[in-house]
Amino acid sequence: xxxxxxxxxxxxxxxxxxxxxxxxxxxxDAGDPVEQAQFYDAEGADExxxxxxxxxxxxxxxxxxVVRRTAxxxxxxxxxxxxxxxxxxxxxxLLAGADKVAINTSAVKxxxxxxxxxxxxxxxxxxxxxxxxxxGPERWEIFTHGGRNPTGLDALAFAKDVVDRGAGELLxxxxxxxxxxxxxxxxxxxxxxxxxxxxxxxxxxxxxxxDLVAGITQGHANAVLAASIFHFRTHTLAEARAALxxxxxxxxxxxxxxxR
Amino acid sequence: xxxxxxxxxxxxxxxxxxxxxxxxRDVCVTRDPDRIARADQIVLPGVGAFADCAANLDAVDGxxxxxxxxxxxxxxxxxxxxxxxxxxxxxxxxFGSTPGLGxxxxxxxxxxxxxxxxxxxxxxxxxAEPTGSAVLEKAWGGxxxxxxxxxxxxxxAHAGDVAAWCTYGADRFAAAVQKDNVMGVQFHxxxxxxxxLALLEEWLKQ
Numbered sequence: 174x175x176x177x178x179x180x181x182x183x184x185x186x187x188x189x190x191x192x193x194x195x196x197x198x199x200x201x202d203a204g205d206p207v208e209q210a211q212f213y214d215a216e217g218a219d220e221x222x223x224x225x226x227x228x229x230x231x232x233x234x235x236x237x238x239v240v241r242r243t244a245x246x247x248x249x250x251x252x253x254x255x256x257x258x259x260x261x262x263x264x265x266x267l268l269a270g271a272d273k274v275a276i277n278t279s280a281v282k283x284x285x286x287x288x289x290x291x292x293x294x295x296x297x298x299x300x301x302x303x304x305x306x307x308x309g310p311e312r313w314e315i316f317t318h319g320g321r322n323p324t325g326l327d328a329l330a331f332a333k334d335v336v337d338r339g340a341g342e343l344l345x346x347x348x349x350x351x352x353x354x355x356x357x358x359x360x361x362x363x364x365x366x367x368x369x370x371x372x373x374x375x376x377x378x379x380x381x382x383x384d385l386v387a388g389i390t391q392g393h394a395n396a397v398l399a400a401s402i403f404h405f406r407t408h409t410l411a412e413a414r415a416a417l418x419x420x421x422x423x424x425x426x427x428x429x430x431x432x433r
Numbered sequence: 434x435x436x437x438x439x440x441x442x443x444x445x446x447x448x449x450x451x452x453x454x455x456x457x458r459d460v461c462v463t464r465d466p467d468r469i470a471r472a473d474q475i476v477l478p479g480v481g482a483f484a485d486c487a488a489n490l491d492a493v494d495g496x497x498x499x500x501x502x503x504x505x506x507x508x509x510x511x512x513x514x515x516x517x518x519x520x521x522x523x524x525x526x527x528f529g530s531t532p533g534l535g536x537x538x539x540x541x542x543x544x545x546x547x548x549x550x551x552x553x554x555x556x557x558x559x560x561a562e563p564t565g566s567a568v569l570e571k572a573w574g575g576x577x578x579x580x581x582x583x584x585x586x587x588x589x590a591h592a593g594d595v596a597a598w599c600t601y602g603a604d605r606f607a608a609a610v611q612k613d614n615v616m617g618v619q620f621h622x623x624x625x626x627x628x629x630l631a632l633l634e635e636w637l638k639q
Contacts, residue, residue: 176551176601177558177578214626219558245450250580250624267443267480270450272582272624294443295481297554297582341554341584372552395552425558425578428627 177425178389179219179396180413181374182403184209185226186236186255191404192226204404207242213403214247216410217427221247222344222398224275224302225255226319237269244270254302254344258283263290267298275344277302278317280335281324291339296371301340303332305361306348313347313361320348332365343369344398346377354380354401362392374398382408382416389422435637436472437462440489440496444623448478448514451623455633466499474637475500475509478623479516483525483541483585486516487533497534504615505536511615512636518617519587521610527585537612538590544583546602554584555601561608561620566596568616569609572635577628579608579620587619 184191184206191204210221223243225236240253253266254275263274279286280301291299304320305313305328313328332343345365347358357375366373372395375388379399388397397417402408414424435457437449445462452460461468469475477500479486490496504511513521522533525541533541544555558578563569581599586606589595599608599619609618616636622629 175559176555176581179557217626241446244447248447248451248454248624248626248629250582250621264443268446270447272444272447272621293481293485295485296584297556298443298480341582342556370549370552371554372556393550396557428577 175423177219178417178422179374180385180410180417180424181220181222181252181396181398182213182218182410183222183224183376183398183400185224185400186239187226189236189239206236206239207246209404210243210247210249210251213410214249217425218249218410219425220250220252220396222252222275223254225253237265240266240269240271252300254300258286260286260289260293263294263298267294273298273300273342275300275302277304281315281317281326281331284334284338287335287338287340291341296339296341299340300342300344301335302344302346303328303365304346304348307358307361311360311364313364316348320351328361329364329368332369336369336371340371342372342374344374344376345394348377350378351376353378356380356384357388357392359387359392362388362394366393366395372396382413385413386416386420386422389417390420434472435460435474435476436469437476437478438469438496439464440486440493442478442486442489442517443480444478444514444621447623448476451630451633452476452637455630455637457637464493464496466493466495469496469499470503472503472509475504475511477511477513477517477520479514479518479520481516483516483519483527483533484529484531486520487525487531490520500534508614510636510639513617514623515583515619515621518610518619519585521615521617522587523590525585536615537594537610537617539588539594541585541587544586544601544604544606546604548602551602554582556582559599559601561597561599563597563609564595566609566611568611568635568639569597569632572631573628579622579625579628581608581620583619587617
């Protein structure tokens, strides 16, 4: 009878196909995003995340068609990010069927976009994706453009700032850990989660079920995001739920079969 | 005929797809007061801020009046989702004070879970505990986890209007309200997988 931690499979998408980035390089095609989303929906994913990893540096539009087709067959909350620059981009994605929109590069370039989107659509749908690299003890720097461009911005100060501007959730990805399968940057996740009033999603680096558990118990995240361990069937969502439950986290038991 | 009110809400399409998946044969997505005046079932979606949604509702000439007549006087079945449910209140307290439809007594106010680690927005799957609503009983037969995403909650003036409760830390608020032909759900049935579709299916059948 309480809010559950969320397990979120993330589909990195490029040109309408799912890929898996290793520190955002060396992409590997892993299938059709709509089919994958349906699969995770059936497995009881608590949310599904699409990130268009090519959009912000190739100037491509977002994944409207993929989102539309997914919303027709999946009745699971959907977060979509990549290449979002304006409140009209937000609106188009929300109308296509996204529930939340993640922004990264745009939030750094134009922090007023966070404010404007929260005012127009509500804070609940504004997710700021924080891509950060460690630069010193308890110090991380924000990167943009899929982790390629340093900004000089302190990640903890930036996190507080975007929440003050109206972000309803933060998606925290360690650029040091992403693709390494060596676990989340727990210090980064915890430093942000303990400083902000909104939910935090841990992201980047999951290699096993223990990493998901640590994201909650040590990273203080409200949700755990992972890609390759689910895509390549290293573990199922049911196994992830069981591991989190065994560690004392509250997880949802999705309904199997018909209710009636 | 089922009418889904198009007044600019972001979850319009998801709501439409879920209603169809739950068995609605003829979903009319419209803001035309003449169509609403003939609807048997009316669904009001809504995400975002109370004041914006109320303003969007008022921006359509004759919409509020058509709803008042069709739902309050003629008894068409009504379902409000998320902010569409909150609009049933007398008043929304969110960036100022905004009048709602006033069909179910109460107001909205910010969620106060009472502990720093319990974040707001209240975002994710939490348990809705029905209080005896026939629709919820038929749909679920007990409590169900459903998907919430909101920072404000409906504070019903009469506990008897609360069809299901949700608890978040120290706060307890209406997960669903119901009074005669008017129902509202704070969670998103269109995003709550089987539990959400089951509710929509029973609501459509009643």
